[in-house]
Amino acid sequence: MPASIPPLPAAEPADVREVRELARTWADASGLRGWLTTVDHKRIAKRYVMTAFAFFALGGIDALIMRTQLLRPENQLVGPDRYNQLFTVHGTNMMFLFAVPVMLAMGLYMVPLLVGARNVAFPRLNALGYWVYLFGGILLWVALLSDTGPDTGWFSYVPLSGPEFSPGKRVDVWAQMITFTEISGLISAVEIIVTALKCRAPGMTLGRMPIFVWAMLVTAFMVIPSLSMIATASQMLAMDRLVGTHFFNVAEGGDPLLWQHFFWWFGHPEVYIIFIPATGFISALLPAFTRRPVFGHNAVVLSSIATAFLGFGVWVHHMFATGILQLASSFFTATSIMITIPTAVQIFCWIVTIWTGRLQFTTSFLFILGFFVTFIIGGLTGVMLASVPFDQQVHDSYFVVAHLHYVLLGGGAFPLFAAIYYWFPKWTGRMLSERMGKLHFALWLVGVNLTFFPMHLLGLDGMPRRVYTYPDGMGWTGNNQLATAGAYVIALSVLAFVGNVLWSARRGVRAGDDPWVSDSLEWGTSSPPPPYNFARPPVVQGRAPLWDRTPDAPVVVGLATDRREILVTTAMDAEPDHRHPDPEPTIWPFVAAIAVSVFFIALMFTPWAVVFGSALLFPPLVAWGWPRRPNQAPGVTTPAEGGA
Amino acid sequence: MPPDRRSPDRLTIDVSVLPDTVFGHRGLVWWGTVGFMAIEGTTLAIAAAAYLYLRTNAAEWPPRPTANPDLLIPTITLAVLLLKLIPYGLAERAAKRFDLAGVRRWLVIGSAVGLLALVLRWFDLQALNVRWDTNAYGSGVWLALVAHTSLMATDVLESAVLTAIFFTDRVQPRHFSDVEDTAIYERFLSVAWLLLYLLVFLGPRVL
Ligand code: HEM
């Protein structure tokens, strides 16, 4: 396309008048109205991230109660019934309300900025996704506080979670909460895919797309099959419970193993939905802290893609203890070990990058180093668990709890903190305190290892997971005390982090636009970015747009400033293709999310909710899409359009 | 980085000459539609997978004493769903010509046929000859039908709204492009049903 556009004389940078008009056009209403109606991806994603951290804190309090209960044998702080709810809600919350949403939300904030776009592709849908997520999360926690918390474990195995063994509404809360969050996750995935493929700045060919954006794109492609799976499976469970279907009921030809297959076909890829964005953070951050591009760009990208494919072929390793065929066991052992190859390739590329770089030991970089240590321990115990005889031995023991936390905290939380320290100045215009940050890091590193390392030993010593207490004289007391002490160290570390964020958001050192002298586009606009992100779409000349920029880089002009307009480019080569109107703020996604919530919550009680829930949902959806009156009469407008 | 000095030979890319209405895979809405087709397609595939998995647990399919599903009405529904593609295809063509009258005509007909198919679907459910709570087989076939029917119902509503917009003075060029995306979605729904029909109505006779 640029070829067909004749070069014009030089244009001036976006002038003051232009910028003022953009600011007016893209401004939100003030106050509560603006807060409820905004469709700005940055405001929505920031909200997602803060909400996810709030759920992280709640899940952490939940974990502290569990760890306090396990401090000594025969402790009476919480009884078995309450403990069941605590670990189920903790696991469910951490996976569905914290880890996955926070990663997708980081993508929703950063992807448009990294590709030089003004907004995500479907801003109103994005708002809907947030509200649905929020209401689903509230449902889970209100249920726990009213003694209706799900209590069958975060994977809710049937028959335990079926109508026979779990009467009442606890499991229904779980199933509906899943549906809420998966709708939100699926929406985020579509946003990320279309933004990354169609809204990239001119010149950002796929080959130049940042590794972080690749990581989010691959993640989004994994989200679609896996979250669709769990949303459907959880509805099947809900139907077994509500209307008497027999999907998982052996007596009528159903099969509990079907649930396990469906759950893990979602559940294992979910680990990568958390981990691949985290790898993206590492690749995005390393150039700034090593002062060089990531070694092996293509290898890192291809490894993410390979991981995504293999990630769907390993689920049965969660089912080795179910008496699955011998041949199947061997096959899934092989795939499970194979999936470490692409991860190892990435880790080696990062190590080379660090090895050959000029290092800056910021808090962010320390968290990356912490990732290496912690994640590799989790990865190694994973390889151990992939071996069937070993798995048979430690299945459902604390060894698994240790493994999964090393993987999730090492492969998720460490890189996430690194990313927050790195991008906080972009979001707020202020730096996080490095001193507080280093305290946060030190406590976190000690706390995580102190909590979870002893759990390996407990598992090997035979302590089962999901027990609310244990008898004296098993030899488990010492390691449990260490683990509990560690949990409190983690709590201190999180307090240091929260304190740092609250303090720095107001008092932190002013960051300037590009405090790390980074390579990627998000640092090419102000910090925090204006609502329209870039006054003019940037033009990308290499893989490191800010480092590769030449003084004679072309400029893009001609995008409207008096109405919200975005530039759409071609999927492969990012050539300017057409202009697209970006929707105005609106209340309807919020209203629709309320209707969805009424619908799903009513569905816990009666199948008729399908009828009146849809009726409730229809008006806001129509209002949402109903066009404003245009200036011209219909039929008269023939758009200035060439052939398709 | 050297500061960004403006040099006289900078190129300018003027995007104001680019179109603001495009068709097919150039447009964002097309991509969104494809995204949702992928999600819904996965859901339907999962329903089919559940059905096939449950099949492997049963000696007979359908398990005695459940009877085979009837074929007459479901086959008519299938035909109607496939025929629906004609008006939508014509609406799509009219949209590409920005032919308002043509779009109106074919969208009205398409929506009406969609509504007819939805009514017939009610009888398809009777034709299953089994309730969802009779046995796992019944649960499986109902899941497939209900999953597809809910997409159909949503689609009929959406299509009706789009049609309504074309009868107001609020039509914008982009709505013509929406017609094309709707037509694509209709193809997805009908083809998905063709596959589910084979599974649910012919499956018990051959599996
Ligand atoms: C921050 C500090 C954390 C502590 C102290 C902690 C502690 C615990 C404890 C005590 C259990 C229950 C073990 C049992 O009784 O079987 C547990 C289970 C679990 N945790 Fe954590 N956890 C933490 C963070 C996380 C995070 C960040 C995630 C996910 C991203 C997570 C995911 C899980 C899962 C999936 C389970 C299994 C729940 C189940 O058995 O159904 N945890 N955790």
Ligand SMILES: [Cu+2]
């Ligand atoms: Cu797994």
